[in-house]
Amino acid sequence: MAALLVLGALILLHAGYSSYEYHAFVKTKGTFVPTEIILEVVIGLVIINFGALFSIKSKPRLGITHDKVVQPPSNFLMPIDLSEASTVVNSLGVTDYEELETRRDFVDVKKKRKEYAEWLAKQEA
Numbered sequence: 001m002a003a004l005l006v007l008g009a010l011i012l013l014h015a016g017y018s019s020y021e022y023h024a025f026v027k028t029k030g031t032f033v034p035t036e037i038i039l040e041v042v043i044g045l046v047i048i049n050f051g052a053l054f055s056i057k058s059k060p061r062l063g064i065t066h067d068k069v070v071q072p073p074s075n076f077l078m079p080i081d082l083s084e085a086s087t088v089v090n091s092l093g094v095t096d097y098e099e100l101e102t103r104r105d106f107v108d109v110k111k112k113r114k115e116y117a118e119w120l121a122k123q124e125a
Contacts, residue, residue: 004051011044065093 018037058072070091073084095101 002051002055004047004054008044008046008048008051011040011047015040015044061092063092 015037018040019033022034022037057075060069060071062068063070070088073088100106
């Protein structure tokens, strides 16, 4: 897919250079850009758009409450099904009350310190 982006960019660069050379050649006449250059620009833009569309992929995410990587249900973007979206969000450890449960006032500092100390002990061992 990146090849399409590179190919489209090269075509656009060539079209720009061709337009520059054409205008340098006919500075004295009031002519328009040739059809070939316009067609080259359009083809380059279409190829870049296809490359950009094909490069969009869903990426795996790391869960909030666990250390598991959650794979997306599909590789490419699809219409959102609410029940499926809720399942994916819940598998990440996010709940409807996430904003309330993760406020600083409700964080168990002693528990977090203990978790950090255990993690640090593992790193040093």
